[in-house]
Amino acid sequence: MTGATVRRPPARVAIVEDHTLFADSLDLALTMEHYEVRRVSVRGTNSSLASVQATVLAARPRIVLLDLDLGHLGDGARLIAPLAAAGLNIVVVTASSSRARWGECVHLGARKVMSKAQPLNEILAVVRKLSRGSVVMDVAEREALLHSWREQRGEKQRARARLERLTRREREVLGLLVEGRTVREIAQQGVVSEATVRTQVKSILAKLEVSSQLAAVGLAHHVGWATPDH
The missing domain is CATH 3.40.50.2300 (Response regulator)
Known part of the structure; x- marks a missing residue:
């Protein structure tokens, strides 16, 4: 109509x-x-x-x-x-x-x-x-x-590349830090000295280009890093 x-x-x-x-x-x-x-x-x-x-x-x-x-x-x-x-x-x-x-x-x-x-x-x-x-x-x-x-995706890709630099043992230590374990607890679990764990943590921080354990844990969370099985 x-x-x-x-x-x-x-x-x-x-x-x-x-x-x-x-x-x-x-x-x-x-x-x-x-x-x-x-x-x-x-x-x-x-x-x-x-x-x-x-x-x-x-x-x-x-x-x-x-x-x-x-x-x-x-x-x-x-x-x-x-x-x-x-x-x-x-x-x-x-x-x-x-x-x-x-x-x-x-x-x-x-x-x-x-x-x-x-x-x-x-x-x-x-x-x-x-x-x-x-x-x-x-x-x-x-x-x-x-x-x-795109900027955040680039940042995450660079962070993942730094995580790939870690050795198997360093990935294990970082995984335990992510779980909230202390250096003493990590040393007891691995049957090694605390000094050894501190050296490993120092290497992790250097490879991840961060200045503290808290920053390393934060970076791992930020990129959704999967902690390795212990």
Whole structure:
């Protein structure tokens, strides 16, 4: 009919969020704006990232509001690439303030990354734009986040290269330091003198280019270094 207004069905939005109160707030606000909301549970003991991914895909949402910290399921960032590849618009809403981590999400395919500290209206504004097919991140913001991610990735690669310099025994000692063992405890476990362990620790610090045991442990945690089996 000429002049008739064609109404589009409401956009479907999936919420993948570990924090119940925050998810409730999103659900209520979106429902009041007539979006079709699908809550995806991440708390079940039998749930996994694979099951969450399958549930989201089965719901066929246009937009996914995704948290990064999914409790026992781990890092929600692992869902970004497969969901984005399926054509879904991923908006990461996170408590993390790490610009490098935000940049990683953009690299993986997120359309936008937002802080949970931002007003709810700002999150809704992004959903509205995506539902209209509008751009939600300008080139400058995207490049700045990707730059932060690339810088951190480079730092981690250089740190891992330094960790590769360690001998087998030095890796064992560093692993024990990461576990919180003292020099005395490491010496007793290895049936060696404390002086020997201190010499090994000194070598570890030199190879990792750090000035303290605490910094060495921090570097290992920063790159996700896996401690060797003792």
